[in-house]
Amino acid sequence: MTDVEGKRHVVAVIGAGPAGIYAARKLAEAGHVVVLLNRDIKPGGLAEYGIFFDKEKMKEGLRKQFKRILSDPKVFYFGHVTVGQGKAVALEELQRIGFSAIVVSAGAQGTKKLGIPGEDCLSVYHAKDVVYHYNKLPPFSQRPYEVGRRVAIIGMGNVMVDVANWLLNYKKVSEVTVVARRGPKEKAYDDSEFEVVEQYLDNEDMRREIQRIAPRLEVVGQNVEEILKTFVKETVPPADCKLRFRYLCSPHQVIADNQGKVAALEVEVNDLVLDGERTVAKGTGQLSRIDLDCVIYAIGDQVDSAIGLPFSRGAFVTSPDKLPGDPSPSLYQPYDPGTGKVLEGLYLVGWSRNASVGLVGVAKKDAETGMKVVNNYLASKEGFASAVIDQKIATLVNKLEANKASFVTKQDIELLEAVEKEEARKRETWEYKFSTDEEMLTVISAKREQPLQVAVANGPVGKS
Numbered sequence: 340m341t342d343v344e345g346k347r348h349v350v351a352v353i354g355a356g357p358a359g360i361y362a363a364r365k366l367a368e369a370g371h372v373v374v375l376l377n378r379d380i381k382p383g384g385l386a387e388y389g390i391f392f393d394k395e396k397m398k399e400g401l402r403k404q405f406k407r408i409l410s411d412p413k414v415f416y417f418g419h420v421t422v423g424q425g426k427a428v429a430l431e432e433l434q435r436i437g438f439s440a441i442v443v444s445a446g447a448q449g450t451k452k453l454g455i456p457g458e459d460c461l462s463v464y465h466a467k468d469v470v471y472h473y474n475k476l477p478p479f480s481q482r483p484y485e486v487g488r489r490v491a492i493i494g495m496g497n498v499m500v501d502v503a504n505w506l507l508n509y510k511k512v513s514e515v516t517v518v519a520r521r522g523p524k525e526k527a528y529d530d531s532e533f534e535v536v537e538q539y540l541d542n543e544d545m546r547r548e549i550q551r552i553a554p555r556l557e558v559v560g561q562n563v564e565e566i567l568k569t570f571v572k573e574t575v576p577p578a579d580c581k582l583r584f585r586y587l588c589s590p591h592q593v594i595a596d597n598q599g600k601v602a603a604l605e606v607e608v609n610d611l612v613l614d615g616e617r618t619v620a621k622g623t624g625q626l627s628r629i630d631l632d633c634v635i636y637a638i639g640d641q642v643d644s645a646i647g648l649p650f651s652r653g654a655f656v657t658s659p660d661k662l663p664g665d666p667s668p669s670l671y672q673p674y675d676p677g678t679g680k681v682l683e684g685l686y687l688v689g690w691s692r693n694a695s696v697g698l699v700g701v702a703k704k705d706a707e708t709g710m711k712v713v714n715n716y717l718a719s720k721e722g723f724a725s726a727v728i729d730q731k732i733a734t735l736v737n738k739l740e741a742n743k744a745s746f747v748t749k750q751d752i753e754l755l756e757a758v759e760k761e762e763a764r765k766r767e768t769w770e771y772k773f774s775t776d777e778e779m780l781t782v783i784s785a786k787r788e789q790p791l792q793v794a795v796a797n798g799p800v801g802k803s
Contacts, residue, residue, distance in 0.1 A: 346722045347371055348439035349731050350713070353422050353646070356384020357702040358689025359444035360405050365710035366442075367413045371717065372728050374438070374735065375409075376420045376428070379476065380747055380755070380779050382409065384446055385690075386699055388476040391501050395769050401699065409749050415732060415793065416749040419776065420739065423645040427744035428735070430647040434684075436734050439720060440713055442686045443648065443655070443673075444706065447640035447694035451653060453493070457593030458634075462487065462601040466498050466637035473505050480774040487632025488513040491604050493590055494637035495519040496527035497698075502635055503536045507580055515539070516629060517584045520609060520620040522556055523549065523570045538574065539582040546571045552587050559611045559618050587611065591626060593634055604629045639695035648673045648685070654694060655687055671709045686713050736793050747783055748793060754786040755779055 348371045352359045355377035363373040381387055386401040409416055420427040422445070433441055450465045452458055462485050471479035490512055492499045499517060506512045519525070549556075549570065553563045576582065588606035596602040605628050609620040641653030649656040658674040658681045671692060673682040688709035689702045697705075723731075739746050747755075755773075763771035773779045 347725075347728065348717045348720070348722050349374065349728045350440045350442060350717075351376060351433050351436075351438040352442045352444055354378070354384065354443065354445035354689070354691065355382035355416065355418070356444065356446050356689065357386050357401070357699045358446075358691070358706040359384070359442070360408050361703045361706040362442055362444055362688055362710050362713075363414050364408045364411075365707055366713065367408075367411045369710075369714045369717070371413070371439070371714075372732075373414045374732060375414060375416045376422055376433075377416070377418045378421045378445065378448070380418045380776060381752060382416065382418065382749075385702070388471055388474045389698075390474075391504060392474050392770070398770075409752075414749075416747075416752070417735075417739065418747040418752065419780070420744055420746050423643075423647060426645075427742055427746065428738055432738055433735075436731050436738070438684075438731065439717055439722070440684045440686060442688060442709070442713060443646060443691045444687075444689045445643065445646060445691050447690040448643040449641040449653065451636070451639055451641045453590055453636065453638065455590055455592055457595055460593055460595040460601060461485070461599050462633040463593055464633070464635050465640075466492070466494070466502050466635055467640050469502055469505070469635055470498070473509070475772045475774040477774065477776045477779075485600075485633070486510060486512060486635075487601075489516070489631045490514070490633040490635060491516045491518050491629060491631050492635045492637050493518050494527075494639075495521075495525070496637060497529060497532050499637040500528045500532045500536060502637055503539075503582060507536055507539045507582060511580060513579055513581070515582050516631070517582070518588050518590060518604065518606060518629070519584065519586050520589050521618060522552060522561065522586045522611060523566055523584070524556075524561055525618060536582055537572070539576045539580055540572065540574070541576050541581040541583050542572050542574060544581070544583050548584055548586060555587055555609075555611050559613050561611075585629065587620065588627070589620060589622060590634075594628070601631055601633055604631055604634055640690070641694055642691055648682070648687075649675050649677075651676075655691065657687065657692070671712050684716075732793065745780055747780070751783045751787070755783050758782050758786065 350366050350371055351374045352363055353376050355375045363375055366373045382405055390398055422428055422430055468479055469484060472484055490506055492502055495517060503515050506515050549567055556563055587609040589609055590604060591607045592605040593601060594603040594605055605626055607622045608625040608627060610623055611618050612621050642655050644650035656674050656676055658672045671686050673685050688706045759771050
C-alpha cells in the first residue's frame, strides 16, 4: 500500500446500502481502509431491494456506481454477516478488534406497528416486508403473502404507491383502499410516481370522498373546488380493479374472522386542525368499518435494536450536543443516557440515524456529511501501520469463521452476478435473481476456484 505508514485508519461500516457504500467511498478517499459488513449477501440495500423491480435504468445505474466504489482495494466487503448478539459477529467483538471507528449504516430494519387491537392477526403485513418479498430478498422472498381480493394500505407516501403498483398491476387484486389520517392535500407521494397506478383510480368514488370530508377541509381553509379539480380525473378504472382513498381516517382496530384472518379494518374518523401552518389530524371518536382481506402498513420503519446500541422509541439514541465538523445539531453519534456520554468511535448515518427519511440521494448526502465528522475524528488520532491493519482484518476473518458465519467477499459477488446475468440472458429478461441465500451460496461455492480467502497487503487470510 502506498499510504504513509501510521497515518491510515481502519473503519468498520455496518450495512452496505447507499449510506454505507457512499460512506465507504468518503473514508477510502481520505486514505483509510474500510471493512463493509452487510446483512444481505449482495450489497445495495434499499437500491437493490427497495426500488421497484421494473426500474431497470435506475437500478443498473446505482449498481455501476456501487461496483466502482467497492472495487477500491482499500474497501473490504463481507456479505451475509449480521451484527448483533448471537449473530455472525457482535458489536462488542468488533470493538475489541480495535477498529478506529465503527459506522452503523444498517438502515431501518425494525418493523413499526400502530399498537391497535388485532394487528397481529393473519394477513396484516408491513410494507417493508412486502417490498422485500417482491424484490426477492431472502428470507422474505420465501414467505407467503396472502393478500386476497381487497387490500387496505395504511399511509400515503411513495411506498404506498409501490405496494399499490404491485397489488394492482401484478397481483390483480379487485380493490385497493388507501387509508390516510389527513386529507388529499397532505399526500406524501410524488405525482410522477403515482402515474403507474392512476389508471385504476375510482374517480367517482374520489369525488364522493372529497365531498364527504369537504366541511372538515373548509374549516382549515382548504379550497374544496380546487381539490376536486386536482384529484378527480375523467378516466374510468377497470370494472374489476380499482384504487380508492379514505381520507381523515385513523386505524382503530383490525377485525378478524373466525379463522384469525383479516375481515375488516375499523377506523376512527378525524377532523383537521391547524397547528401553526401545519394541518394535523384529531380523532372524533366516530368509528367506521371497511371490509377487507388484507392490511398493509406503509407507515415507515424503525431501527433494529438487536445491533446493540442505546435504543428508544424506534430509534437509536443520539447525542444532544454538536460534534466537530457537524454543521447541524449533532445526530451522528450514539449516546448513552445512563452515563450521559456519547459512545466514542461509534457513528450513525442514513436510515440508522433518521429512519425512513429520504431515498438514495438523501442517504448519499447524509453519509457524506457524516463522514466529515468521522474523518475529523480520525485525524485527531494516531493511525496504524499496514501490518497492524492487516492483522485487524485477519482477526475479523478468524472471528467470523469461529462463529461459523458463511460470509462472502466482493469477488464472490462478481461470480454470483455473472451467473445471474447469464440466467437473465437465457430467459430473455434484463434481470434474474436467485431468491434464497442457499441458492446464492451454492452458486458462489461452486464457482470459487480456491477456498475462500481475503487478500490483504501481507498475504491472504481465511481457510486455505
